[in-house]
Amino acid sequence: MKHFWFSQPTSRQIDIKNIAFGLGLTGLIPCLLLSLGAYLGGVHRYFELSSHFKVQYFVISCIVFLLLSFARRKNWWLISLFCLTLNVVDVIPWYIPQFSGINTPSGQPLRVLLANVYSDNQRYAEFISLVKAEKPQLLVVQEINPIWSKQLEALKHLLPYQIVYPRFDNFGIAVYSSIPLTNTDIQYFTPYDIPSIFAEVQWQGQTISIIATHPLPPINREYFNSRNQQLLELGKAINSINNFPVVIGDLNTTMWSPYYRQFIRQTGLKNARVGFGILPTWPQGAPMLQIPLDHCLISPEINVLTIRTAGDIGSDHRPLIVDLVILDRKANRI
Incomplete structure (x- = not known):
């Protein structure tokens, strides 16, 4: 018996992947445009407004990346990876602990x-x-x-x-x-x-x-x-x-x-x-x-x-x- 990965997909599996692709594409296009627009905040105040929602773009781009990974649409998957990267670099660093290498006094803060x-x-x-x-x-x-x-x-x-x-x-x-x-x-x-x-x-x-x-x-x-x-x-x-x-x-x-x-x-x-x-x-x-x-x-x-x-x-x-x-x-x- 062939492993599922190598077997011919059924019509139901194809339908599910098409749904995932549709949902992923629906989220990807606006998320990508807004993520790119955020870098143009110095051009116009509307672009600057779009820069404030990086966490929301990060969450959406994660979901889109997973959907398009499941749908196995390589070109769109690569675009979703690019969109995800745009937001990862602006969100994740805020969660990385900082070490000053300098003693901190023990007195009351x-x-x-x-x-x-x-x-x-x-x-x-x-x-x-x-x-x-x-x-x-x-x-x-x-x-x-x-x-x-x-x-x-x-x-x-x-x-x-x-x-x-x-x-x-x-x-x-x-x-x-x-x-x-x-x-x-x-x-x-x-x-x-x-x-x-x-x-x-x-x-x-x-x-x-x-x-x-x-x-x-x-x-x-x-x-x-x-x-x-x-x-x-x-x-x-x-x-x-x-x-x-x-x-x-x-x-x-x-x-x-x-x-x-x-x-x-x-x-x-x-x-x-x-x-x-x-x-x-x-x-x-x-x-x-x-x-x-x-x-x-x-x-x-x-x-x-x-x-x-x-x-x-x-x-x-x-x-x-x-x-x-x-x-x-x-x-x-x-």
């Missing part, structure tokens, strides 16, 4: 909690309970309005040092801290007067510059240009800082945008996610569409112990929680 609370959200008690449970030394709150500002006064005994800039739109911003904030400032980088908070804290014998920022979402050409201008001007401001910078905020972009990558090249910062995964934060209510908009970008002299997202607090964003330490370079000198 600096815990940072970032939350875009959504200005219309009224689940104040749930968010306050999260903060009390996590006990961050630094809390960055975005979309804070006067009502949220009043409610968060309940945290004053835990986080007594505060810079609170509430607004009635979606761009109020605040930094709460358990350690003194010095050299505080509010800066604006675009004609839309979107505030960014600058402050310094002392941690592990070093000065860390905290920058909390929230650019406009790129929902139209003007906002798109404003977001990009804010990132560019913010990068210039960071390059003038002599301390260890930490940028925290809903940047309204993902790691795959050419404008994000330009910002990283300009500043030399690294994303705290590296080695820990994608950790999508928005939109909270649509898991299949979630992308990583909320970021903690750090100086190379700072190490990440852990980074994770928190649960539903009633916002369209998930909070981001990061534990940071300053790398001990002196301990590695000979």
Whole structure:
């Protein structure tokens, strides 16, 4: 009796393979076009929009690759492999652990909690309970309005040092801290007067510059240009800082945008996610569409112990929680 692999396929097997081929082709063509378009983000904002969904393209390209492998259509299988490769190189590296080769101090880490609370959200008690449970030394709150500002006064005994800039739109911003904030400032980088908070804290014998920022979402050409201008001007401001910078905020972009990558090249910062995964934060209510908009970008002299997202607090964003330490370079000198 011949092995199945060498036997003549039955009509049922042919039908199944044709179905697999049809499904694979249906997914492959749009996935390939969007994956290629993502690399043209600097050409037009619509292409840049397509760059944010790399995880979704990766999942679809995996399924398409398996379907076309089963269908045994070599040419289309090779195209699906190309599509899969386009997305593997942008997704998998975020899950590869990073080893600094430098000793990490054993002291208490600096815990940072970032939350875009959504200005219309009224689940104040749930968010306050999260903060009390996590006990961050630094809390960055975005979309804070006067009502949220009043409610968060309940945290004053835990986080007594505060810079609170509430607004009635979606761009109020605040930094709460358990350690003194010095050299505080509010800066604006675009004609839309979107505030960014600058402050310094002392941690592990070093000065860390905290920058909390929230650019406009790129929902139209003007906002798109404003977001990009804010990132560019913010990068210039960071390059003038002599301390260890930490940028925290809903940047309204993902790691795959050419404008994000330009910002990283300009500043030399690294994303705290590296080695820990994608950790999508928005939109909270649509898991299949979630992308990583909320970021903690750090100086190379700072190490990440852990980074994770928190649960539903009633916002369209998930909070981001990061534990940071300053790398001990002196301990590695000979």
